[in-house]
Amino acid sequence: MKIAIHGRNFNESARPFIENMFNELKQRKIEVQLSKQFRVFLDQIGIQHYSELVYERPEELFDAKLIVSMGGDGTLLETVSHVGRRVIPAVGINTGRxxxxxxxxxxRIADMITALETNEFRVDERTLVAIESNLDLFDGLNFGLNDFTITKTDTSSMITVHTYLNHEFLNSYWADGLIVSTPTGSTGYSLSCGGPVLMPHSQNFIITPISPHNLNVRPLIVEDTAVIRLEVKSRSNNFLVSLDARSTIVDENTQLTVKKADFTAKLIKMKDDSFLNTLRSKLSWGLDMRN
Incomplete structure (x- = not known):
């Protein structure tokens, strides 16, 4: 079996588990390819990884059965961008927050390796959001698992985002910005701006304004077959666009269309991994601080 691994720095408390993971992979004769970024970090902290195979660009990934993300949710978003249209299943080890x-x-890394070898896992397909523009905004990586975001670049004036849904005018959002989120991204930036939580396989997008001037403007759920066109006006004549962890500043002549990508991301989940359990745990639902 061949696997790829991408990661970031992690807390010292995770070190023995990471070392044991590489020992397990070596004993089981699993071929490993590391991202260059993660390989440099492992060498710096002196973890023996037993691998000479490295990829620096997504096209250098070998024919892996799966890819492991070692970090938090941000690292997994990066990992999905490495995989792209090859749709290699990704599994996330949480050494983040x-x-x-x-x-x-x-x-549970050892349990994960056993489950991967024995196929005791499920593959969860997630919708991706794709961006079309008259510019190459993200070096060809025009897709994201969480969300696409427009925000102002200065600290004073708001921007105006004229929004069209399936070629029909929807609204002019006078706000600090606007988020178009997938169901997966509903627990991210959109949630912190008052957006709803969607079940992962809901066939929808969320349009969420960021600090809107008009308080009666609220997040809107639309079908994920919708085509969303955005025109931005700003006093500074520019604005910031972000796609998951990637961002760039563009001028207000930039054309932007948001739609569902024509491929998905595949996330590996252990059989006892439940989205509802994750919600209760991460959002502290039902927790009474008085007890």
Whole structure:
């Protein structure tokens, strides 16, 4: 079996579990390819990884059965961008903080490896959001698992986002910005701006304004077959666009269309991994601080 691994730095408390993971992979003769970023970090902290195979660009990934993300949710978003249209299933080991996407704790790495070898897992397909523009905004990586966001670049004036839904005018959002979120991203930035939580396989997008000037403007759920066109006006004549962890500043002549990508992301989940359990745990639902 061949696997790829991408990661970031992690807390020292996770070190013994990571070391044990590489020992397990070596003993089971599993071929491993590391992202260059993660390989450099492992070498710096002196973890023996037993792998000479490295990829620096997504096209250098070998024919892996799956890819492991070692970090938090942000690392998993990066990992999905590495995979792209090859749709290699990804599994997230949570050495970060929140962990809505990266749900395997470090102490269960050995269980995860066994499950992967014996196919005792499920593959969860997630919708991606895609961006079309007259510019190459994200070096060809025009898709995201969580959300596409427009925000102002200065600290004073708001921007105006004229929004069209399936070629029909929807609204002019006078706000600090606007988020178009997938169901997966509903527990991310959109949630912090008052957006609803969607079940992962809901066939919808969420349009969420960021600090809107008109308080009667609220998040809107639309079908994911919708085509969303955005025109932005700003006093500074520019604005910031973000797609998951990637961002760039563009001028207000930039054309932007948001729609569902024509491929999905595949996330590996352990059989006892439940989205509802994750919601209760991460959002502390039902927790009474008085007790």
């Amino acid at each position: 929140l962990g809505f996407l990266a749900t395997v704790p470090p102490e």
